[in-house]
Amino acid sequence: MPHIIVIGAGAVGVCCAYYLRKKGFHVTVVDRGRIGAACSAGNAGLIVPSHVIPLAAPGVVSQGLKWLFRRDSPFYIRPRLDPALWSWVWRFTRHCNNSAVAKSTPVLHDLLQRSAHLFDELFQAHEQAFYYRKKGLLMVYRQDKYRRALQQDADTAAALGIAVRHLSQQELVQLEPHAPARSAGAFYYPNDAHLDPTQFIQALVDRLSDQGVTFLENTEVTGLEQENGQVTGIAAASGPLKGDMVLIASGSWSPLLAGPKVLPLPVEAGKGYSITLDQPKITPTFPMILSEEKATITPLGDRIRFAGTLELSGLDHRVNRARFESVVAVAPQYQPDFQVDRLDESRIWHGFRPCTPDGLPIIGRSKRHPNLLVATGHAMLGITLAPITGSLIANLAAETGGEQAITLNALSPFRFSH
Ligand SMILES: Cc1cc2nc3c(=O)[nH]c(=O)nc-3n(C[C@H](O)[C@H](O)[C@H](O)COP(=O)(O)OP(=O)(O)OC[C@H]3O[C@@H](n4cnc5c(N)ncnc54)[C@H](O)[C@@H]3O)c2cc1C
Incomplete structure (x- = not known):
């Protein structure tokens, strides 16, 4: 199965890893800090x-x-x-x-x-x-x-x-x-x-670690590696890492990882x-x-x-x-x-x-690099929407799920350009 690198171990990145693993992907999650320690830690924990x-x-x-x-x-x-x-x-x-x-x-x-x-x-x-x-x-x-x-x-x-x-x-x-x-x-x-968001993320991480998902903490991603129009992995402070697909799930930092031509992210x-x-x-x-x-x-x-x-x-x-x-x-x-x-x-x-400017998350893929996916922009609802985001990303990565076309158009990163 393809190897996918998830950048960001917040609620969104971890839930994406969960559903990607469930579909059989080989998954590595990279975070520049500790798992779940950014916006997904001290929030109100409401599932609304x-x-x-x-x-x-x-x-x-x-x-x-x-x-x-x-x-x-x-x-x-x-x-x-x-x-x-x-x-x-x-x-x-x-x-x-x-x-x-x-x-x-x-x-x-x-x-x-x-x-x-x-x-x-x-x-x-x-x-x-x-x-x-x-x-x-x-x-x-x-x-x-x-x-x-x-x-x-x-x-x-x-x-x-x-x-x-x-x-x-x-x-x-x-x-x-x-x-x-x-x-x-x-x-x-x-x-x-309502839930304890830190316990929720830890429960998924424990399960994923048992299932062979790798978590790299304190590893800052500094850019995307590209070859022949494809994203081939990430550049990280600790060295490059190869992957068949890359998912940007880096919360408020997501716009810093891809330029506007690759993925326009008004976050x-x-x-x-x-x-x-x-x-x-x-x-x-x-x-x-x-x-x-x-x-x-x-x-x-x-x-x-x-x-x-x-x-x-x-x-x-x-x-x-x-x-x-x-x-x-x-x-x-x-x-x-x-x-x-x-x-x-x-x-x-x-x-x-x-x-995001319209209050909906951004879930989709780059037009220029179809093996580059994104899941961000969840604003006040990132804990509530993390599981469905993971499920949509897993279907997108596996290219399944016909009914999703409508939903995914509404969530496309390119919806703001017209
Ligand atoms: C006060 C407050 C209350 C809230 N209450 C609720 C609520 O009740 N219910 C609800 O549903 N939502 C709530 N939210 C919103 C929710 O917390 C967020 O939408 C959600 O945590 C976003 O998750 P995320 O995974 O996208 O981002 P984050 O949790 O911020 O995770 C992004 C991760 O990416 C990593 N990262 C960034 N750049 C890089 C890089 N270059 N290399 C490697 N790693 C990188 C970061 O270190 C971070 O761990 C609240 C938010 C706040 C602030």
Whole structure:
């Protein structure tokens, strides 16, 4: 069977390796850091088939413009002279309309449903080796303005057959007594789930290692090796490696690996923050998204994680404390001795979501080098969509799966050029 090199050992790269191996490919996964240690580590761990509306949606631009340059807002663009950023923003605003959303929502819905189903299968197949709970998701609000926006999303979801129920303040507190104080109600999506993303990736890596997949950590890929119009492998800090196919699954760093002629990848890094507290005094049963703050609270066994914000500031590792503090404003309710102003910065996790202008991932192959594949651009849904991405990539590599042509057109790396 052909040898495929996967560049990137995040949730997407590891899930691709999983389904490629299942099809019989000989697989090597290369990462410049540790496996699963980038954006796939400290995220909120929500598996959200309910999230059918892409990031680029009507209202985002008007709301975003109000938030745009406010340092503590849920969505922030750090002003800078970067043509790629402003070209991305221009394309993004062009997708924030009803007709673009009407096109992308069914594609996203289909991917989300299939991925949620694959998660159930993976959880069973791995003897429940990772923390995964199918408790649903609470979208909590305080203000009526946010209730109305959530109602609209709920109507769209319900029209697609997604189960959703509105809870009054009293019903919310009955279901989740540890919902944040002053919550006025919530929309409950019972079929969503949550997991520990690090345990999930490790479970797959353990299984893959047993099956002969090689993982090369601390190995930076510096370029693609080419001969006679074919990609023949990768150039890495430790030396070249030959492969019959190469898959770029390098998250927000993917555009750096292939030039725009080989693979046009309009991906911008959307930085987000989280903090995980051990043994909080109070642990909620249900994961929650706080609508006003766009922040999440995820119970992870005997830990609790607070995550959120989206900051287009490039691949910049500096911590913006004002933005982080807005994410953890509710943390003292769960751990009364938690003091954000005393917090050591090394405990603040950040990750770069790979964001595309239309809110759909990029899954496809290079026209110039058909043996070069790509899977990136999953933005806020990279954990949720990792299994279906792996499955699509495996079919693409094996050149099977007729029905996929429609889906793969919508996800093509070349869709932005016309
Ligand atoms: C605060 C926050 C909360 C989130 N919450 C959720 C959630 O609840 N649910 C959800 O579905 N998604 C969520 N996400 C999004 C999700 O985390 C990402 O979409 C996902 O992790 C992207 O996975 P990836 O494998 O594409 O990228 P990454 O995990 O970033 O992996 C890319 C890998 O490529 C490697 N790499 C890069 N360049 C090279 C190179 N040159 N050579 C070798 N290796 C290289 C990197 O080291 C890295 O390990 C959240 C994100 C954030 C920031």
